Amino acid sequence: MKYSPWSKDAALVVLATLREEKGPVLMALQALQNEFGYVHAEAVxxxxxxxxxxxADVHGVLTFYHDLRTTPATDNQISICVAEACQAxxxxxLEKDVKIKFGAEVHDGYCFGNCALGPCAMVNGAIVGRATLDKIAKART
Ligand code: FES
Structure with a gap:
């Protein structure tokens, strides 16, 4: 996944698209992460x-949601859903196996809305249902 390099001017363009939204802080942080791959410290x-x-309002939202990153994304982002249906x-x-095979780039996820096809993973923003090591390895390429 290719992200734009952080710049304040580019961030303001992203924020301008959300000017009319009500309760826009979470949407703004998500939009900035989608554009730059993470939420830069200046973004708060x-x-x-x-x-x-x-x-404090913005920092609270940023630190509450696990999916918001404050450091640049690596080339391959892998999250394994560890919510109840997928744990069952x-x-x-699978999370342990993926961490052993792919290292520190694996993160916990909390329900990707694909519970019927668990265990579920997200690889570089794409959902992988009935995830296995092979499926995750294929999705990384
Ligand atoms: S519990 Fe894993 S996708 Fe919903």
Whole structure:
């Protein structure tokens, strides 16, 4: 997945698309992450000023949601759903196996809305249902 390099001007363009939204902080942080691959440290103040919120409001949202990253994304982002339905069909073991095979780039996820096809993984933004090591390896390429 290719991301734009962080710039304040580009971030303001992203935020301008959300100007009319109500309760836009989470949407703004998601949009910035989609554009740059992560939420840059400067984005907290930028979002706060743009939407007339406190830095604490923005920081609270940023640190509450596990899917929001504050460091640049690596080439392959792998999340394994560890919510209840996927745990019931082996996602914890899959998570351990994936961590051993692919290293530190594996993150916990909390329901990708694909519970009927668990265990579920997300690889570079794409959902992998009934995930296995082979399916995840294929999705990385
Ligand atoms: S519980 Fe895993 S996708 Fe919903």
């Amino acid at each position: 103040g930028l979002v706060a000023n743009f939407f007339n919120k406190s830095r 069909v082996g996602s914890r073991q």
